[in-house]
Amino acid sequence: MPDSYKSDIRSLPIFQHMADDNFDAIMRGGYVQNFPPQVELITEGETADFMHVVISGSVELFATWNGRETTMSVVRPISTFILAATIKDAHYLMSARTLEKSRVILLPSSDVRAVFDRDHDFARAVVTELAQCYRAVVKNSKDLKLRTSLERLANYLLRLQRRMNGAEKMELTIEKRKLASQLGMTPENLSRAIKALRPYGVTIEGTSVQITKQDDLVQLAKPTPLIDDPTF
Amino acid sequence: MPDSYKSDIRSLPIFQHMADDNFDAIMRGGYVQNFPPQVELITEGETADFMHVVISGSVELFATWNGRETTMSVVRPISTFILAATIKDAHYLMSARTLEKSRVILLPSSDVRAVFDRDHDFARAVVTELAQCYRAVVKNSKDLKLRTSLERLANYLLRLQRRMNGAEKMELTIEKRKLASQLGMTPENLSRAIKALRPYGVTIEGTSVQITKQDDLVQLAKPTPLIDDPTF
DNA sequence: AAAATGGCTTGATAAATATCAAGCATCAAT
DNA sequence: ATTGATGCTTGATATTTATCAAGCCATTTT
Numbered sequence: 001m002p003d004s005y006k007s008d009i010r011s012l013p014i015f016q017h018m019a020d021d022n023f024d025a026i027m028r029g030g031y032v033q034n035f036p037p038q039v040e041l042i043t044e045g046e047t048a049d050f051m052h053v054v055i056s057g058s059v060e061l062f063a064t065w066n067g068r069e070t071t072m073s074v075v076r077p078i079s080t081f082i083l084a085a086t087i088k089d090a091h092y093l094m095s096a097r098t099l100e101k102s103r104v105i106l107l108p109s110s111d112v113r114a115v116f117d118r119d120h121d122f123a124r125a126v127v128t129e130l131a132q133c134y135r136a137v138v139k140n141s142k143d144l145k146l147r148t149s150l151e152r153l154a155n156y157l158l159r160l161q162r163r164m165n166g167a168e169k170m171e172l173t174i175e176k177r178k179l180a181s182q183l184g185m186t187p188e189n190l191s192r193a194i195k196a197l198r199p200y201g202v203t204i205e206g207t208s209v210q211i212t213k214q215d216d217l218v219q220l221a222k223p224t225p226l227i228d229d230p231t232f
Numbered sequence: 233m234p235d236s237y238k239s240d241i242r243s244l245p246i247f248q249h250m251a252d253d254n255f256d257a258i259m260r261g262g263y264v265q266n267f268p269p270q271v272e273l274i275t276e277g278e279t280a281d282f283m284h285v286v287i288s289g290s291v292e293l294f295a296t297w298n299g300r301e302t303t304m305s306v307v308r309p310i311s312t313f314i315l316a317a318t319i320k321d322a323h324y325l326m327s328a329r330t331l332e333k334s335r336v337i338l339l340p341s342s343d344v345r346a347v348f349d350r351d352h353d354f355a356r357a358v359v360t361e362l363a364q365c366y367r368a369v370v371k372n373s374k375d376l377k378l379r380t381s382l383e384r385l386a387n388y389l390l391r392l393q394r395r396m397n398g399a400e401k402m403e404l405t406i407e408k409r410k411l412a413s414q415l416g417m418t419p420e421n422l423s424r425a426i427k428a429l430r431p432y433g434v435t436i437e438g439t440s441v442q443i444t445k446q447d448d449l450v451q452l453a454k455p456t457p458l459i460d461d462p463t464f
Numbered sequence: 465a466a467a468a469t470g471g472c473t474t475g476a477t478a479a480a481t482a483t484c485a486a487g488c489a490t491c492a493a494t
Numbered sequence: 495a496t497t498g499a500t501g502c503t504t505g506a507t508a509t510t511t512a513t514c515a516a517g518c519c520a521t522t523t524t
Contacts, residue, residue: 044458045458064378065374066378069378070374085367088367093371093374116356117356120352123355123359127355127362134316134365137366138325140373142297142302144416225323226297227297
C-alpha cells in the first residue's frame with residue numbers, strides 16, 4: 001500500500017495515538033481497491049472479514065428487507081465503516097455500495113481485533129469512535145420518530161448548511177432519491193416537501209440549495225443539538 | 233453499598249473480567265437508590281455524571297422534541313444504561329424514568345472513565361458492550377424504516393416469544409401505550425393492529441398474549457436475525 | 465442528431481397512520 | 495360501595511405518506 005494512503009489513515013482519530021508497530025500490523029494485510037460507481041462492496045449478513053476505509057468517492061450504507069431497501073447513511077472520505085461488526089467479529093448489518101468512483105482500503109478484521117487486544121490506546125480510540133457512532137444512530141432514531149418528513153427535511157438542510165459553514169448557497173451531496181430514502185420518505189414525497197419549504201425561504205433547483213429566510217426555516221425546523229449536532 | 237449488589241454488578245459482562253481493585257474503585261463512589269414508579273432519573277441534555285445499573289424494576293429510556301415524546305427502549309435488570317454518554321463524557325441523549333418501583337445503582341462517570349483508561353480488560357468489555365448497543369439501535373432503525381407498523385408488531389411478538397423460550401402463552405412486559413410508542417405508533421393504531429393480527433392466530437387480552445398459528449404469523453412477520461435477533 | 469436511459473416532478477388516487485371524541489374497563493382511593 | 499383516575503378500545507374523521515402513471519428534463523449511448 002502506498003505510504004500516502006497510510007498517512008491518510010494514520011490521521012484518523014482511531015489510529016492517531018496507537019503505537020507504530022501496531023499500526024503497521026494492521027496495515028500489513030490491508031490493500032487498496034478502486035471501484036467504479038454502483039459496486040456492492042458488502043452484503044448484509046456476511047461475516048465482517050474486513051474493516052473498510054473510504055479514501056475517495058463515497059459509499060452508501062443501506063439495508064434491505066422483504067424486497068424493500070433503505071439508505072442508512074453515506075460515508076465520505078476519510079472515514080471507516082463497519083467498525084462494530086469488525087470488533088464483534090459479527091455479521092454485517094448493512095450492505096455497502098459505491099455511489100461514485102471510489103477508493104477504499106480493506107483491513108483484515110482479525111488484524112484489527114488482534115491489535116485491539118494488545119494496544120490500549122487503540123482500544124480507547126475505538127471506544128470513542130463507537131460511542132460516537134452509537135450516538136449518531138440514536139439521534140437518527142429520534143429524528144425519525146419525533147419529526148414529520150417535512151421537519152426532517154428542514155433540519156437536514158440546516159445541518160447541511162452548518163457543514164458548509166453557514167453558506168446561504170449549497171449543493172446537495174447526494175441524489176434526491178437517496179436523500180429521500182435516508183430521511184425515511186419516497187422521492188415523490190421529498191419533491192413535495194421541497195415545494196412545501198418554499199414559504200420558508202428554501203429554493204432547491206437541481207442540486208443547488210438556497211436558504212434565504214434562515215430564521216423562518218429555523219422556526220419551523222426547531223433544531224436541537226440533541227438530534228442535529230453530530231459533535232454533541 | 234451492600235455486597236450482594238456488588239456481586240450482581242460484578243456478574244455483568246462489562247465488569248466480569250476486570251481487576252478486583254479497579255472494580256472496587258468504580259464501586260467505591262457508587263450508591264444504591266430506590267425509586268417509586270414514574271420518577272425521572274435522567275433528563276436528556278444533562279451531562280452524564282453517572283452510569284446507571286438497574287438492579288430491580290424497570291426503566292424507560294425516552295426522548296422528547298417539540299412537545300412530543302417517544303419511548304426508545306426499556307431497560308430491565310440487570311443491565312447498565314447511558315454507557316456511551318459516560319464514556320464520551322457527553323450529554324445524555326435520552327431521558328430515563330422508572331416504570332415501576334426500581335432499585336438503581338449510580339456509578340460516578342469519572343470513576344468509570346478513569347478505570348477505563350487503565351484497565352485493558354474493562355476497556356475491551358466496554359467496547360463489546362457498546363458495539364452491541366450500536367447494533368441494537370441499527371436493528372431498531374431498520375425495523376422502523378423497512379416495516380409497516382403491523383409488521384413491526386408481528387415481529388415484536390415473535391421476539392417476545394423467543395425471549396420466553398417459545399411459549400405459546402406470554403405476558404406483555406410493558407403497557408400497551410409504551411409498546412405503541414416503542415414501535416413508533418399511536419395507542420389507537422396498536423389497538424387496531426392487534427385486531428388485524430387475529431387472522432394470524434394472535435390473541436391479546438389485557439397483558440396476556442397467545443400465538444396459536446405460529447407459522448402464519450411468521451409468514452407475515454418474515455423475521456430475520458439481521459433485525460430480530462439481539463445476539464446476532 | 466436521434467434514441468434511450470434514469471432521475472425528477474406532478475397529478476390523481478389509495479393506503480397507512482394520526483387525531484379527536486366517546487365509552488368502557490380496571491384499579492386504587494375515599 | 496362510590497368515586498376518580500387511567501389506560502384501552504372503538505368509531506369517525508383528518509392528515510400524512512405511499513403508490514401509480516405520465517410527462518419532463520438532462521445526460522449518455524448509439
